[in-house]
Amino acid sequence: QSALTQPASVSGSPGQSITISCTGTSSDVGAYNYVSWYQQHPGKAPKLMIYDVTNRPSGVSNRFSGSKSGNTASLTISGLQAEDEADYYCYSYTRSSTWVFGGGTKLTVL
């Protein structure tokens, strides 16, 4: 049950687009289309942003999108806004019937 690999930090200017990667293995990310992404502001509970690789829950901005290729999933945020500054975590179901998070990525909006 090793954590999925995410970059520790990414940054971008308002209006720009950024992408956060999430690399796993053929036993988790690559096994199913069950990757989700969470946004967490300091001191707050996480919030679901993307589920099942590409789906956005009701109420989440269409500036957030997800994709997957092989063992790597990605979250893209377009038109960066100051309020997007937060920690982001990927999350995947595994072949062992367990779940695993990524290590988290701190997004800084410059």
Add this chain to the structure above:
Amino acid sequence: QVQLVESGGGVVQPGGSLRLSCAASGFSFSSYGMHWVRQAPGKGLEWVAFIRSDGSSKYYADSVKGRFTISRDNSKNTLYLQMNSLRPEDTAVYYCSKRGDSGSYSIDYWGQGTLVTVSS
């Protein structure tokens, strides 16, 4: 609206036990699988355990297997986490969370968390 309210956190000595509870409301609790997720101070999220809607199956992270037990009482709309043989590395905020709709493998709602501190 969905509400998940955790309780039972506190300070416990290494080797001790603690039971967390999560009161659920605003949805049909008995129809959804539930998770516990934790976050050590200043660290990332770690999945801890999952229980199916009817309690028939339970799954655990290797780090807690054999020490923690997840359970539920659907008549009380309450989720539990019994934590035994606690270690300093179990210190974290523990979140109760709901499995997503339509059998989704995501988590769509989270509680605000309860802090567990394991220290002598």
